[in-house]
Each structure stands twice: as C-alpha cells, then as structure tokens.
Amino acid sequence: MSRLSVPRPRLAEPNAGSKWQAEALRDEFPILQRPIRGKGLVYLDNAATTQKPRAVIEALRRFYEELNANVHRGIHYLSEQATQAFEQTRSAVQRFIGARSTREIIFTRGTTESINLVAWSFSRRFLQPGDEILITHMEHHSNIVPWQMVCEERGVVLRTVPLTSEGELNWSAFERLLSSKTKVVSVAHVSNVLGTVNPVREIVRAAHAVGAKVLVDGAQAVPHLPVDVQELDCDFYAFSAHKMYGPTGVGVLYGKEELLEAMPPYQGGGDMIASVSFERTTYNTLPYKFEAGTPNIADIVAFRAAIDFLNRLDMMEVYTQEEKLTKYALTALHEVPGVVIYGRPAHRCGAIAFNLDGIHPHDLGTVLDQEGIAIRTGHHCAQPLMDWLGVAATARASFGVYNTVEDVDRLVAGLYRAREFFHL
Amino acid sequence: MSRLSVPRPRLAEPNAGSKWQAEALRDEFPILQRPIRGKGLVYLDNAATTQKPRAVIEALRRFYEELNANVHRGIHYLSEQATQAFEQTRSAVQRFIGARSTREIIFTRGTTESINLVAWSFSRRFLQPGDEILITHMEHHSNIVPWQMVCEERGVVLRTVPLTSEGELNWSAFERLLSSKTKVVSVAHVSNVLGTVNPVREIVRAAHAVGAKVLVDGAQAVPHLPVDVQELDCDFYAFSAHKMYGPTGVGVLYGKEELLEAMPPYQGGGDMIASVSFERTTYNTLPYKFEAGTPNIADIVAFRAAIDFLNRLDMMEVYTQEEKLTKYALTALHEVPGVVIYGRPAHRCGAIAFNLDGIHPHDLGTVLDQEGIAIRTGHHCAQPLMDWLGVAATARASFGVYNTVEDVDRLVAGLYRAREFFHL
Amino acid sequence: MSDLRDLYQEMILDHQRHPRNFCVLPDATRQQEGYNLLCGDRITLYLKLRDNRIENISFQGSGCAISTASASVMTESVKGKTIEEALALFEAFHELVTGQVSPGAGRGPRPSLGKLAVFSGVREFPVRVKCATLAWHTLRAALEGRQETVSTE
Amino acid sequence: MSDLRDLYQEMILDHQRHPRNFCVLPDATRQQEGYNLLCGDRITLYLKLRDNRIENISFQGSGCAISTASASVMTESVKGKTIEEALALFEAFHELVTGQVSPGAGRGPRPSLGKLAVFSGVREFPVRVKCATLAWHTLRAALEGRQETVSTE
Numbered sequence A, B: 001m002s003r004l005s006v007p008r009p010r011l012a013e014p015n016a017g018s019k020w021q022a023e024a025l026r027d028e029f030p031i032l033q034r035p036i037r038g039k040g041l042v043y044l045d046n047a048a049t050t051q052k053p054r055a056v057i058e059a060l061r062r063f064y065e066e067l068n069a070n071v072h073r074g075i076h077y078l079s080e081q082a083t084q085a086f087e088q089t090r091s092a093v094q095r096f097i098g099a100r101s102t103r104e105i106i107f108t109r110g111t112t113e114s115i116n117l118v119a120w121s122f123s124r125r126f127l128q129p130g131d132e133i134l135i136t137h138m139e140h141h142s143n144i145v146p147w148q149m150v151c152e153e154r155g156v157v158l159r160t161v162p163l164t165s166e167g168e169l170n171w172s173a174f175e176r177l178l179s180s181k182t183k184v185v186s187v188a189h190v191s192n193v194l195g196t197v198n199p200v201r202e203i204v205r206a207a208h209a210v211g212a213k214v215l216v217d218g219a220q221a222v223p224h225l226p227v228d229v230q231e232l233d234c235d236f237y238a239f240s241a242h243k244m245y246g247p248t249g250v251g252v253l254y255g256k257e258e259l260l261e262a263m264p265p266y267q268g269g270g271d272m273i274a275s276v277s278f279e280r281t282t283y284n285t286l287p288y289k290f291e292a293g294t295p296n297i298a299d300i301v302a303f304r305a306a307i308d309f310l311n312r313l314d315m316m317e318v319y320t321q322e323e324k325l326t327k328y329a330l331t332a333l334h335e336v337p338g339v340v341i342y343g344r345p346a347h348r349c350g351a352i353a354f355n356l357d358g359i360h361p362h363d364l365g366t367v368l369d370q371e372g373i374a375i376r377t378g379h380h381c382a383q384p385l386m387d388w389l390g391v392a393a394t395a396r397a398s399f400g401v402y403n404t405v406e407d408v409d410r411l412v413a414g415l416y417r418a419r420e421f422f423h424l
Numbered sequence C, D: 001m002s003d004l005r006d007l008y009q010e011m012i013l014d015h016q017r018h019p020r021n022f023c024v025l026p027d028a029t030r031q032q033e034g035y036n037l038l039c040g041d042r043i044t045l046y047l048k049l050r051d052n053r054i055e056n057i058s059f060q061g062s063g064c065a066i067s068t069a070s071a072s073v074m075t076e077s078v079k080g081k082t083i084e085e086a087l088a089l090f091e092a093f094h095e096l097v098t099g100q101v102s103p104g105a106g107r108g109p110r111p112s113l114g115k116l117a118v119f120s121g122v123r124e125f126p127v128r129v130k131c132a133t134l135a136w137h138t139l140r141a142a143l144e145g146r147q148e149t150v151s152t153e
C-alpha cells in the first residue's frame, strides 16, 4: 500500500522519557488480548465506553467474594467493611478532582443522571419563569434534554451558543447571549464528537460575573485531562466511571457544598432521610441527601481501582501521550483520499469525527468491524451538532490510554480497504 | 446449654424429596467459605442484600473480559454482542415475572428508583390536587418518601392503612380508606421487617374497582415467592437485583404497557430519545423512553445469571424450603427466654424481627457479630412501623436460599451467649 | 472479507449508486417518513394507490448502502402489487434477513423473493437488519395509513 | 470474646443499668436533642449553664449500652467544668475512641480522661463510635447554642 511509503511523522517514535508505554498497558486489559473476527482488537470506541483494567475486574470479584453487604446501616463485620470500602472511593474521587470535601461528591448512575439531578433539583429551588439556561451547539443529548424538560415544566428559556467554523465555542456569541437572565450555563468540558476542549475556566468567570451557575459535563474530559474543580471554580461537574476505565452504572456529581445544601433532594427513599414519619420527614446530610436507596455498592468500590490506575499513570502524562497520538492520527487520516475531518479546534482531545467521501459511515463501520476495528458511527447522541455539521452521521475514532500508533495504522489501512471494497 | 436438650422440631429433618439442599448451595457462594472473625459466616442479613453465587461473579468477569462495549448504538462486534446480552436479561426478567412484553421491563438502579420513577411520572400525567395515594403502615421508606414528595409538590393527599395487632394489613380499614379519590395504592408485597405477605391480588381487585392503580413494592417478595405480574394484575411492580442474588446497581420496574406509554419520560438524555433538535425532541419507544443514559450494562448482563440460578432452584421450591426454615427459626427463637418476636402474620416469609429483653438490638448485633453471625439491627428503613411497634429498633434475621438449620442454631446459641454476656 | 461480499453483493452496490425510483411522486396518494435511530438515516416514501394496488412508488432520503439499496429494490418489487401481496412480500423478506418468521406473518405460501434474495447476507449482520428493513417498515406504515414517523430500533 | 469485654467493660454495663443524672433538669438553661440514625437512639440533654460553667447536667432517652453509658459517664465528667474544659474533654474523648484527632481540636495539652478511659475499647469497633459520641455531639451543639436536632452519621 502506497500509504506506507509516506514517512511517519516524528510523533510516532517511542516516547523516550515517558512514564509508561501504551503498548505495555495493553497487558492489563484482558479484552485487548481476545481476537475479534479472527483479528487483534483495535478498540477506538473509548468515548462510548472504555475497556477495564484487570485491577477493576479483580476489585469487583474481590468485593463479592469477600466483602459484599449493604452499606451505612449495618453493624456486622461485612457491612462495616463494605461501608469503609465504599466511602474510600468517595475520598478517592474527591482527591482526584480536587473537591474540598467528600460531602460534595454524590454517586449517581452516570453523567446523564448527574445532569438530570441538577436540572431537576436546582431548577426547583432557583429558577423562575423567564430565567434562561445557556448551553452550546456541541452538547450531548444528556446535556440538552434534561434542560428542555425543565424549560417546558417551569417556563424557563433554553438558549444555545453557536460554534465557529473551527468547531469551537463562538466566544463573542457566548458573551452576547450571557445576561443577568442567565441562571445556568451548562457546557461540555470536551466535545464527544469534535474533541474540542472548551475554555471552562473563562466560561465560569464570565458566567459568575452575571450571577449564573455553571455545570460542566466532564464525561469526555475526566478520562483525558487533569481536572481540578476548585481551579475551574465550576459549580457542578458531572462524569461517568465507565468512560474512565471504571465499571458501568456509576457516575459522579460534584457540586459546591452551599448549593447542594440549598437544593431539595432528588429521589426519596432509604439512606437519604434522617427520620421519617407520616407527619414529617427530615433529610439526611450531604452527600447522602442525594443518594436514595441502595447504591451501586460493588461498582463504586471497584471504581476506586480505576482511579488508582489513572493516578498511577498520572493524568498530565495521559494527556501528553494522547495528544501525541491524536496528532499522529489527524495527520495520518488527512492523507487518506476522500477523508473529511470535522472540526479543527486549537485545543482538542479524545475523539476525531470524520467521514469518507462516497461511503456512508454505517457501511464504513461494518467494513472496519470485519477487520477487528471498533469505531462508532452515527449521530453520537449529538444530533444538533450533526445538523450544524450538515450530516446525518459521522464515523468517530476515540482514544484511550492503551491505544497505540499501530492502532491508528490499522484504522488507516482499514479506510483504504473500505475504499477498495466500495470501488472508490 | 439446656436448649440443645429440647428435641428439634421435625422440620429440621433433611427435606426428603426436595430438589436441592441449602447446604449444597453454599459451595456456589464464595463468600460463605470465608471465615469472619475466625468463625464460619452465618449470613442472616439477606433482606438488606443477598450474597452472590459464583455464576453471577463469573458473568461479570466474563462480560468485562470478553464483551464490554456500550449498547444500542454500536455497529461493531463487541457492541452488538453486549447489546444482545443486555437485552437477553430483559427477556429473562420478563419471563421470570410473567410480563406480557419486554417493553414492560424497565431497568433502574433499584426498587427505590423504580418507585421514584412511577411517583414522579405517573403523578405528572394522572394526579390532581385532592387526589389520594394510599400506602400502609408497614412500608419501607422507599415506598413512603417518594409519595410524600409528590404529595407536597402536587397537593395530593397521602393516606395510610393501619395494621392489625398481628402485623397484617387491616382489611376493613383498607376498604374504608379506599374511595373514588384514591388514584394510587402502593404497597409492599412482603414486609421487610415483619415478613408479612400482603394479599396483593385482593388489594389490586379492590383498588381497580374504585379506579385506582396499584404499585407493588416487590423488593422482599421476588427473592422468596413465585411472582406473576399478570396473575396479580398489578399495574406496577418494583424490585432490586441485589436482593435476589444479583449485582448491586440494578432494579426493575414492571409497568403495564398502556400506562407506561401514557406517562412522560423521567430522566432525559441519550437512549431515551428518538430525535433531538432545539425546537423539538421526540421520545423513544418503550422501554427505552425510561432508560436515559448509559445503563448499568455489565451488572444487567450478569443479573441474568442470578435469574437463571433462581429458575434452576424453582421459586416454588425456594418458597417451600424457606417456609420450613422460617418455621423452625420461629419455634427456636420463641424458646429463648426474653425473646419478643414482632408480628404474627398468617402468611409470612423472609424476615423475622425480634428483640431480646434487656439488651438493646445494637448491642445484640455486636455480640452476634463477634460470633460471625450477621443480622441487621435498627429501624430497617421503616420508622413508621417502628413507631407502630413502639420500639426504636429491632434485631432482624432474614433468610436466603443458602441458610440452613445450623445457621438458625448458631443464631440461637448466640442469643444465649448474649444473655450470659450481659448478665441476664 | 468473504462475509462482507455476502452482505454487499454487487447488485446492492449498484442499487446504492443508482437507486431506482428515487424521486418525488407528484401524484402520490400517500407519503410516509421513516427514520433509523441507529444510523440517522431518513427515508420518505411516496405511494400512488389505486383499487388496493400499488400503482406507483418512489422514495427519497439519505442512508447507508444497505438501506438505500433495500428501498430501491423494494420499490421495484412491490410496484404493481396489491397491498396484500406487498405485505406478504415484507414477511418473506423479514424472514430472509432475520431468519425469524415475523410476528404478524400469515400462514399462506411464501411469495417468491426474486431480486430481494440479494439481501440474504444481512442475516449474518444482525445490526444491519434495521437498515435493510427501514424502507419496508415505512411501507407498511404507509399502507396501514399511520401518520407518525416510523422509527426502527 | 476477649474483644467484647474490652468494649463492654464492667463499668459500662453498670452505667447502662444505672445511668447517672438520668432525669429532667427543671431549671435547665439549655436543652438539646440528639439522634443516632444507625441505632435509632435518641437522647435529650439538659444543661444549666452559669458564668461559662456547666453547673448541672442531665439526660434522658433510650439507647444502646454504649450510648447510654457514654452519656452517663459524660454527665459526671463535665459537671462543674467550664465550656472550654468540656470541649477539650470531647476532643480527648474523640481521639480515644477513634484514634484520630478531631478536626476542630485545639493544640493545648490534653485534659486527663479519668473514668472516660473505659471507652478505649470502642476504637476497635468503628461502627460503635457514633454510639459513644452521640451524647458528646449533642453536648457540643448545646454549648454552641444550636437549635436543630443533632444526628450522627
């Protein structure tokens, strides 16, 4: 294949001096050892969900084999141990994102539930008809629909910040849309399609200047960047464990304590109450006020192994290494005839959205799948962004810590194969 | 100890002709092999959460090592396989509880979330100020607080059916409270404290006669009884996987299709929408309309192993064997001086609540824990029931399929030990 | 890639590149939207029905090779057929691509599939079944006179 | 069961069976409720403060052996002490039962624990720490003049 005669960008060279090698991490991920359709798995669907290191899978097994019990109310040994392990994850999360206190860390099912919780509870306490909520044109459905529901219910107005032709937030439009009516700005830290990293610190500063609170959808940021919520000064930060090498069914909502204190509870049930009578029910303190019912105990305990894993890698190093790989991939993809890459943000990470002229992304996905290459195709739960891009769907390759230059090369080879197959 | 000279009730004899022996099942539960405080574990806290058979733990491991991917939107092999496994659990649940269609099976985090979903969504569509919701005095907080929240928000009135001195639903009071104002009756199938089995079929019939819908909190029923939602004819049925040998973080809401169709979605986000634009968002079909965001995929897949396990045991046989063990335990506990057992329902299963005169349940719990015996002590998230019983707290022993006559004997020996220890 | 060639037979690629009856039907008596959640594909179907018969049919929209070719071949296959014949053909097609008899299937003899047989490879690609059946689901909705947009998944 | 005897020392059992200062204080200047979510235990504390000093103190309520004995020994220990002395004693007690210096702890020398030392066994029973400290948390709230019910957990 002629492509291979093109000299590789220098970026592909082994990272001398880096703390770890993506190649070496692959051993820790059992699924990467398994053949898919007779070939080695090239997993480039990390923005949908990441694979899990052995340490996480083992932590799950160990919990069920050695500690399993319900938490918070038990006096017996297992319950005490399970509660301790459970709360240790909360502390680990608190440190991982730089929150002030474990009271600010609420466990949910995922980013989607975290955003719904805020939309529901914050609006009940703080929003009046005529108030405005500001989102952007690059949001995931999870950061659109909950706000639409709130707007419909409470007569609040949803406004949308347009994008530049680069696929970045249009800052002057943002400033124009921001006003004293704006009560909430809810924005992705990193776009799950374009990979755009939004200037969250600046957004927060501008929003706070008009008295608005800021929710950051960090689903695609936490796996790729060092995040410090105090530095960002955001009011809420939402993310999912399953996108950062942890188990499915666990999400985090960080919220500033004084806001969470002021907000009414979301769901009612066990654990979130201090006392119940038919006359009067009083609610528990933070964070339990927002955690009704038996939580996803085992997965929350195992989530800690994922955080330990990322801490060991060092998030700054994760960012640096993935940045190199993304640049390599962008260069390599650009060379493939007919490839269109969506968005050219100055600051990006995680995902690359593209199409191959003359091949529907869905057909491309099927061809690549036959080669053992897993990418995502479709609207990526971001239909308004698709409308803005003027396409029904795109292909998307998204990276994790175990992805290598070879993975990118296999993807590129797959694209050539697809062109050939469809007689292009 | 004199107790041992009392001849054992005949019930303790090996169950000739039964399909399986609790003793034999213990091998399938790794945690039961581990010593607690130097002794074999006697786990009698099953109403809080059950232990997990190896098949469930293995299913989790296998999912993460072989199939892990996000569901519903992926075109690649892993996503296709994960989606298939995920939907197979839905079918297994549908068959397990006798639902008409998989569209009636919604996955949640647990019973608590299932009830919150109905309280929120049903009330929005169907409840007017002045309407009444009827619960009972034996409900778990999860079946009280969500309704209190709805009542406060929508001007609906919460009414409570009192209990008989036996700890059963006071039927004539129930009939008196039921009226054309009643729009929802929400009732535990089995009490998590008294073990009372409520006459759900009769409740449904009476409620339907006045036009009310019935939600059954089945958290403590599904692990112990054969449940057929079509036979019960209830409108909603809620339960938790973690109380029926499955993983934490998974719940089920069964709902009649025409009701679910009429109800607005609960949370907004990915998967629950058909299309999103800033002007107009349309919702997905059932059951996805109620499943926003990435679900707890791995645990839902592994949940199927728990259902297979229970199917293998046969729920009728589970019921029969546990009934014998419960009778044995009741007889044995009654013989211990100073034991007070709460409730004497004619039809019971699962849990036995009791106290030992002169010893606070919490102290009792600590003494038993030193013997490797795990029971629960406290209000069991049923404070109104505690108030009705006139106690702040009770001890509770609750059974699972792996509990044996020896477990009960160890509990009883522990009670004697506690009496001795506290100089009674 | 032998499996892939089973899926994308040459006739399918040809219909994708040159879809037949790909136009608006000015004298259509029915029009129906279809939408595939998975690919984001959309199709609009135009039908001219007369005396219980599909006198003319066309489609428009954008989609993947499978859904475009399926719509194209479908229009050719059902043109001139009665409603009953068209529905029976859908059942046969559904069985072909899924390996399962469709829930509403009648008991009569299966009609001959003709050209539709080129879609037999879809059976090995379960996630593509929705692409292959989108046009057909849309057709059924149109024949049953439903109003709302049909969506698969 | 040697561990158990460390927890339930005879003096604790004695105070549980015969709690001291277990009554309502008619001339109390402050009254404070405390509540332990875990056991469902409730305590009401009555205080007579004069010139920054706990002139008299009593309690009522129902609880487990640890919480009852702790409340009983506490009333004995703080009676006659100044508010600062009582709070310093709480810090020392907290350290005794948890092994951790309490967040608000001052830097001065630790006061002598006296009888309170019988609660040293609690440290090995983390879930019982809340029982042992309920009375103390309630005392602190009373001294700080807070209104709401204190709850541990």
Ligand SMILES: Cc1ncc(COP(=O)(O)O)c(C=O)c1O
Residues within 6 Å of the ligand: A270, A292, A293, A294, A295, B047, B048, B109, B110, B111, B112, B113, B140, B142, B143, B188, B190, B191, B192, B217, B219, B220, B240, B381
């Ligand atoms: C009767 C009853 N309802 C509801 C619940 C709540 O279940 P979960 O905590 O799994 O949401 C429980 C469990 O404690 C229960 O026993």
Ligand SMILES: Cc1ncc(COP(=O)(O)O)c(C=O)c1O
Residues within 6 Å of the ligand: A047, A048, A109, A110, A111, A112, A113, A140, A142, A143, A188, A190, A191, A192, A217, A219, A220, A240, A381, B270, B292, B293, B294, B295
């Ligand atoms: C930017 C963004 N926000 C929100 C979500 C929703 O996350 P989850 O499905 O885990 O709730 C995702 C994941 O797809 C995402 O990429």
